[in-house]
Amino acid sequence: MTEQIRRVLVRSLADISIEQVPAPVPGDDELLVRTTVVGVCGSDTHAAAGHHPFIDLPYHPGHEAVGIVVATGSGADDFAVGDRVIVEPNLYCGRCAQCRSGRYNICQELKVFGCQTPGAMADLFTIPADRVHRVPDGMTDFQAALVEPLATPVHAVAKTGDLTGRTVAILGAGPIGLLTLIAARHAGAARIAVTDLLPGKRERALRLGADAALPAGAPDLVAQAHAALGGPFDVVFDCVAREQSMAQATDLVAKGGHVVVVGVGAAGATPIRLDLVQDREIRIEGTLMYTTEDYRAALSLLASGAVHTADFVTATYALEDAAKAFTASLDPEQVKVLVTVDGP
Incomplete structure (x- = not known):
């Protein structure tokens, strides 16, 4: 396993860098995932500009993530090395009244992967196994990268x-x-x-x-x-x-x-x-984020062909050009900017 990986660090819109950090190690119930594609969200650019009310600077972005499982913890038996996965990034406590009622998207202690915790804009990341979904066969990584941003509107419409x-x-x-x-x-x-x-x-x-x-x-x-x-x-x-x-x-x-x-x-x-x-x-x-039901509905909607990737993915950048990806995302004529990761 690679001892050092690249990870994007955002201090401000004018200060987005690539840092070298030790490769993460999955816990018992976690997966180690190699990033293939990660989207730049409007929340990312708002945070970088210092305008997001719930994301503090500096932070490590990457919540719209697609990747490949490269190692599994001892308790993550539902996944295998080689599985392609997408991240459902809401990290919830499971104990509060909202979680117990199934509305974990508004958990009292909610953290968002890639917002309040280090995200997937890196070579490798770890994530609890219950926070990922398999990418269906036949769905491209670019299509899969649209599942997370689509899940929010699906949840809003369902309300x-x-x-x-x-x-x-x-x-x-x-x-x-x-x-x-x-x-x-x-x-x-x-x-x-x-x-x-x-x-x-x-x-x-x-x-x-x-x-x-x-x-x-x-x-x-x-x-x-x-x-x-x-x-x-x-x-x-x-x-x-x-x-x-x-x-x-x-x-x-x-x-x-x-x-x-x-x-x-x-x-x-x-x-x-x-x-x-x-x-x-x-x-x-x-309306905030989504639940698994919304996420699966977004997956099905994308798999049905209702969303054409070319209509939404308007620019791609390599990981080392993450700063350029953030700059491009500020262009109002862009729709979705993706960062592609070739691996360490």
Whole structure:
């Protein structure tokens, strides 16, 4: 086994380096995995910029991970060397009320692999065996790298109940917004409008099946959206989570409608129109990550061919160019940037 491995260390957007560290050793219930592909998430760039409310700098990124098992702990008998796996990165306690009820995605002591613990943007990593899933035969590593980011929209959409025949607005056409578009359509949404500031991202949303794509900064956005799809929306997914987007969400949603906050908001207070929330009986709900059920649904959705890799993977970089990958991810015209790892 290699004694030293490469691992990415993020101190800031301007200080992303490759460090040499001892190769990790799996515990009894852990796997040692060789990374093949790992995605750069919006949470990663937010954290690197010092804007993520729950990730402290410095940190070791890599939670959207695909790899190959190279060693197993004595208690990790369900996996074998050579298995291709993807990481479900929520590390939960299993003891709190939320975990006991099956909602371990909001565990009282939740840590996220690659956010609060060292991640997979490295040659090798260890992970509890119950936190990985096998990659189905026939699924490429690039497809598998989209399972984790797709699982979040799948979970968000599931929180709204049956979407069959309902109208949906999605605020933000970044990776999560676009994957929410696919998840909502798969769940039966009849008409979907997407908003974004950039024309290129709105055009991409239309190519991926949106019925309308509208400029997020338009002063008459709400009127445009209602005209385009025939009235207020049953469900609004806010994938931006800023003061302006939340104001738009409460204006766009129908009376008795549902606003789901998917994007990670900045720390601190965000004003909202409580008079509208009360008068219109608007339900506002947050959503965090996913559970195994959502993860498996995302796997099935990708395996079905509903998500085309070429629509989402817009750039790849080698591990030694991780800093360039972070820079590329800041380009709003990029969708998903992947880091590929050839091994030590």
